[in-house]
Amino acid sequence: MKNIHVHAQKDHISSLCTASPIQALTELVWNALDADAFDVKIDLMQNPLGGIESIRVTDDGLGINALQAEKHFGNLGGSWKRDKSKTQLSGRVLHGSKGKGRFKAFALGNRVEWRTTIQTESGLRSFVLTGNAEDPSLFTLDESPAPGPAAGTEIMITDIRNSLGTLLDTPWAVQQIASNFALYLKAYPNVRIFFQGLLVNPVIVQRASNNYHLKSSEGSKADLQIIEWKTKQGRGKVVFCDSDGFALHEVDAAVRPGSGFNYTAYLVSNRFAALHAENLLILDEMHPEIKAFLDAARDILRRHFRERREALTAELLNQWRDEGSYPFAGEAADAADSALRGRFNACALTIRAYSDNFDNFTVLEKKLLFRLVREALVSDPAAATAMLAETLNMPLKKRRELQKA
Numbered sequence: 001m002k003n004i005h006v007h008a009q010k011d012h013i014s015s016l017c018t019a020s021p022i023q024a025l026t027e028l029v030w031n032a033l034d035a036d037a038f039d040v041k042i043d044l045m046q047n048p049l050g051g052i053e054s055i056r057v058t059d060d061g062l063g064i065n066a067l068q069a070e071k072h073f074g075n076l077g078g079s080w081k082r083d084k085s086k087t088q089l090s091g092r093v094l095h096g097s098k099g100k101g102r103f104k105a106f107a108l109g110n111r112v113e114w115r116t117t118i119q120t121e122s123g124l125r126s127f128v129l130t131g132n133a134e135d136p137s138l139f140t141l142d143e144s145p146a147p148g149p150a151a152g153t154e155i156m157i158t159d160i161r162n163s164l165g166t167l168l169d170t171p172w173a174v175q176q177i178a179s180n181f182a183l184y185l186k187a188y189p190n191v192r193i194f195f196q197g198l199l200v201n202p203v204i205v206q207r208a209s210n211n212y213h214l215k216s217s218e219g220s221k222a223d224l225q226i227i228e229w230k231t232k233q234g235r236g237k238v239v240f241c242d243s244d245g246f247a248l249h250e251v252d253a254a255v256r257p258g259s260g261f262n263y264t265a266y267l268v269s270n271r272f273a274a275l276h277a278e279n280l281l282i283l284d285e286m287h288p289e290i291k292a293f294l295d296a297a298r299d300i301l302r303r304h305f306r307e308r309r310e311a312l313t314a315e316l317l318n319q320w321r322d323e324g325s326y327p328f329a330g331e332a333a334d335a336a337d338s339a340l341r342g343r344f345n346a347c348a349l350t351i352r353a354y355s356d357n358f359d360n361f362t363v364l365e366k367k368l369l370f371r372l373v374r375e376a377l378v379s380d381p382a383a384a385t386a387m388l389a390e391t392l393n394m395p396l397k398k399r400r401e402l403q404k405a
Helices: 011-017 021-034 066-072 101-107 170-187 271-277 280-284 288-324 335-354 365-377 381-391 396-404
Strands: 002-003 039-046 052-059 108-119 123-132 138-143 152-160 192-195 206-215 221-229 239-240 248-250 262-268
Touching: 002 066, 021 039, 021 052, 021 101, 021 170, 066 108, 066 123, 066 138, 101 108, 170 192, 170 221, 170 262, 206 288, 221 288, 239 271, 239 288, 248 271, 248 280, 262 288, 271 280, 280 288, 288 335, 288 365, 335 365, 335 381, 335 396, 365 381, 381 396
Parallel strands: 039 192, 239 262
Antiparallel strands: 002 138, 039 052, 052 152, 108 123, 108 152, 123 138, 206 221, 221 262, 239 248
């Protein structure tokens, strides 16, 4: 057994061990991809009570060069990737370069083992690197008596932290990972990432994708790719990416798309790599050039979602009419009938936006629901909209908008 000491202050190393569960897994996947992996698999092992007992991340890459572990694993900023820009075999663009990503594993569990197999001149050799969150500056290295069947790395994370429950929501986790690797997987379609056996494919979890070209007020150019997701996630983000699709920095988009839309906006330009290298992207709107890009992107986002809301409304109404669930026939008879239809449309669209399962309803179920909503609006419009807002637990601003419809 050999001890490897990381040459950095312990408090600095400890600060690198913090991350959200998705951020931590993302860093481990990036490390695998930088090692020329084509398949990366994330698996959660659960205990009898349904909690996460351990996490395993496996890849078919070149493995960790344990023969130079002290040089590459024992130095922050001493990563083998520092002086390279492409992966060794496939020539894909490298993500990391400072050797910090491995510490994110300690955000998931207190004990981490890197079981790696590498190809050497004398054949395959396997090693186990072990670290503990109690002292993340110390790792132990052991060589396995029998080598593994092929090059690659398996990371086993145990003594799991208690705040990982979100990872058990598999569809949500797949979408979060997909949003982090969307542009990379588009650039390298032969790379595959699996979570709990499910292929992380951005195309599967996205509803739509649109590209725009923009120019900041200062003349710099960038591409804006807006991906709309099928399921709910957090607030919309603008993600700054380099020309190869690597996420460098993200900010709140500060553009509310309207009910039913969930999105991530990717700003792509080789200019952002230079700004990131100078630690300027983190200044956000305090930096004139970055603010100019954000202002231009937000203008496009507002226009994009205004058009998308109008198109989606027309599409849904036509769908409901065609399938026979829409509770009105023909054209509006008079102004009162037209107003009733307008209120109904607002209520129906709101129900769909706030219900995760609405699109799975049968035609009969939608027909019954819509008929009840119409009768409630005919009887007492104010009471009907108030009841709907309360039942759906809508925020105050949205309640007022519904009541004015």
